[in-house]
Amino acid sequence: xxxxxxxxxxxxxxxxxxxxxxxxxxxxxxxxxxxxxxxxxxxxxxxxxxxxxxxxxxxxxxxxxxxxxxxxxxxxxxxxxxxxxxxxxxxxxxxxxxxxxxxxxxxxxxxxxxxxxxxxxxxxxxxxxxxxxxxxxxxxxxxxxxxxxxxxxxxxxxxxxxxxxxxxxxxxxxxxxxxxxxxxxxxxxx
Numbered sequence: 535x536x537x538x539x540x541x542x543x544x545x546x547x548x549x550x551x552x553x554x555x556x557x558x559x560x561x562x563x564x565x566x567x568x569x570x571x572x573x574x575x576x577x578x579x580x581x582x583x584x585x586x587x588x589x590x591x592x593x594x595x596x597x598x599x600x601x602x603x604x605x606x607x608x609x610x611x612x613x614x615x616x617x618x619x620x621x622x623x624x625x626x627x628x629x630x631x632x633x634x635x636x637x638x639x640x641x642x643x644x645x646x647x648x649x650x651x652x653x654x655x656x657x658x659x660x661x662x663x664x665x666x667x668x669x670x671x672x673x674x675x676x677x678x679x680x681x682x683x684x685x686x687x688x689x690x691x692x693x694x695x696x697x698x699x700x701x702x703x704x705x706x707x708x709x710x711x712x713x714x715x716x717x718x719x720x721x722x723x724x
Contacts, residue, residue: 582685582689587700589678591703591706592678593678596671597664597667598704598708601664604663607656611653623646624650624653627646630642686700
């Protein structure tokens with residue numbers, strides 16, 4: 535409709551051969567047309583449903599759980615490795631790492647260097663592993679789906695109340711998951 539009006543005005547002005555006025559009026563009309571379209575686009579945005587929020591929160595909770603598991607795996611690499619003597623030697627190596635004089639003073643062996651480097655490689659890969667895991671969850675339509683992710687992510691950035699609701703749902707999901715795990719541990723120990 536707006537475009538039709540602009541074309542109509544353009545044709546009238548062209549007939550009048552008032553080029554300067556025509557250009558100004560055309561720019562003026564185009565400006566208001568763009569404003570109208572952006573307002574229309576914002577109104578057309580769908581509201582986020584509770585089901586979409588729940589799916590998004592579930593994806594976030596799964597990601598946090600995965601991160602916690604990887605953190606525990608990282609700690610176990612240090613604490614359960616005899617070379618690091620329960621973590622004490624790891625801290626000594628970490629303090630001296632990168633400084634040849636300190637490493638010589640701490641008498642760090644090649645075996646300790648290899649073990650420390652393996653831990654560092656694991657730690658450095660964690661962010662990529664977490665990013666890949668979260669991407670897989672987002673791409674999986676049965677868990678979340680890209681369109682739902684984009685919709686909810688955009689909504690939470692625009693509205694702090696939605697962000698709070700998602701955080702609340704994530705907390706509930708984690709509490710329920712911990713409760714389920716506690717129940718399983720009690721039945722396992724019997």
